[in-house]
Amino acid sequence: MLLSARLNLIRIFLIKYNIHMRATHSTNPPTDLDPDIQRASMGVPVQIYMSLHRVTERLHEEMQRLHRANGLTQTQFNVLRILYRAGNSGVSCQDVSDGLISRDPDVTGLVDRLEQKGLVERVRDPEDRRRVLVFLTAAGAELTERLTPLGVARHRAQFGHLSAAELRELNRLLAKVLEHPSAAPPGSSQEKGTVD
Numbered sequence: 001m002l003l004s005a006r007l008n009l010i011r012i013f014l015i016k017y018n019i020h021m022r023a024t025h026s027t028n029p030p031t032d033l034d035p036d037i038q039r040a041s042m043g044v045p046v047q048i049y050m051s052l053h054r055v056t057e058r059l060h061e062e063m064q065r066l067h068r069a070n071g072l073t074q075t076q077f078n079v080l081r082i083l084y085r086a087g088n089s090g091v092s093c094q095d096v097s098d099g100l101i102s103r104d105p106d107v108t109g110l111v112d113r114l115e116q117k118g119l120v121e122r123v124r125d126p127e128d129r130r131r132v133l134v135f136l137t138a139a140g141a142e143l144t145e146r147l148t149p150l151g152v153a154r155h156r157a158q159f160g161h162l163s164a165a166e167l168r169e170l171n172r173l174l175a176k177v178l179e180h181p182s183a184a185p186p187g188s189s190q191e192k193g194t195v196d
Contacts, residue, residue, distance in 0.1 A: 083136040084144040090133030
């Protein structure tokens, strides 16, 4: 029954669209159609994309408030997290860039701002003087240790209404979407069909 109703909505949309196209000779899709007809024409993948986008915006904003209250952007905290995990090894700017959740084209500027805040320091690699390694300062490590449990608690609250089984399934499905070549960042080797 539901499938039949959706097919009828799609049929009505196509009829109205064809009439509109013939009347205007335009290649632009109509914007004055019933919103239910437009939604039915989008299909489930577009609806999922829109839902993921809305959810991401909401979750991102909650985390940004936490980081802003502590004088950081979310990306700056991400850099601190990467450096904290590296321990005493230090990390190159390229490795920082590779570890970021959200890509930032100006990792050097990002590290500059964290260095100005006294949270990171740069040191020439003793084994390769051409390379610069980035380390957390004591203040950067303290801030990371203080904010990490707050972020984990916030994530638990964000997803606390889902059961353990639902969380595992959501994680599995999202990982599957990310593994697909169409999910690769623009210009990446994965998008081009090659392997790094």
